[in-house]
Amino acid sequence: MSKRWTQIIIGITILGLFFGWIRHVDAQAEQDAQLLLSVAKPYMQSNEHITFKYTGYFGTCDGVDAKVMDAGERLSNKLGFQSHTSNESISLKSGIYTVKSEVAESAVVTLTVASPVGQSACYAVVRLDAPGSADQSQLLKWQEQVTAQLTEQGIQGMWNVMIQGNAAEAISISNDPKEFLSELVQAYKGKVVERYEDGTTFSASVVSSEFEASIRSGSQKVNVQIALHLDTTSGLWRLTIGTPIITMEY
Template structure:
């Protein structure tokens, strides 16, 4: 994980924890994930990828490289990360990263870092999986990880995303990519509260009572984001969905 993305995730966490912009009910996290994935499947090709990401506050490290590494090693043990490849990345502050294959096609990454000028430590637990991994296994992993993180007293929130090429039969039946997104938004029972478009990208932010997790953007509650981006070389449309938001490149 690059320093840029790690720092971005830490920034989002600080906003959520201290300004109340992010809310999530633990008991609903797995239900939100299941709903997001199930409803998107008719709209996406089977070679998609799924990302589960939990970001939370993990005590104080006093900006010390050694304390960050110690905190990371301790947390990795408590979370049951067995195979590892940890390192201090060549940046300031120090970043602890450890990776483990959960099962073929699914890799877990734990990152522990501290923002510049702060004593706090933050943990990011991430699972990247291919669409060929059994979805029930992924949801079970999320449930177990939620319990372990709660046991460690790490407050935070889940972010779940799915990305792959849009189903060709579905998008080809639409004369306008906006209609494709409109149909998906309807599937999520979402009301559009924000939108963006340019020559190759269309995205919608939705408020949906079907989901529990949300962020507040301006005056709006956002539960789901959906986006289409066209590859200018292949002409294919890439679909990305996320709850409560998308934090990967479209």
């Protein structure tokens, strides 16, 4: 995760936490993730990538690197990261603490603790990146365990779950990507509240009562975002789906 992208994600979270744009109930987090992944599977080829990300407020660091480092070390230990072991990588740059650890099935967990410039607060981001071949039941179990650990630490925030991969070959979207997008919206029992289209990208923000997590965009509530992007080099359409929003490049 680049420094710029970390700051963007933290910025989104700050807006949500302090202006009430994000609504989330932890007890429903696993159900939201399971629904997102299970519905997406038939629409993607086997090379998909899955991301679980939790972002929340984590006390005060006053923008001081030493305090950020201390907060990061304390949280990493609570989450089961064993500092300075062979399978981990730790760094502290410009007020951003990062530690990575490999877990089962080629998944990588990253903990980032940061204190944005001009603020006293610390924010924590726990992110798991896994290949589409990973056992989804194990990913959901990991999410449940991390939710419990973060709650014990008094960290209040939100889960953001995303899946990305090439659209399934069995479903033709070469002639009408909008029809493909519409089919996915129906699969999530949703209604489109916002759209974006250009020559190579089609995206929809969707409200669906099937999901608990949500974010407000203006006056609209959004539970799921779906995006299609044409890779002009390969000629393949890349599909990205996220709840409550997409916070990765698509």
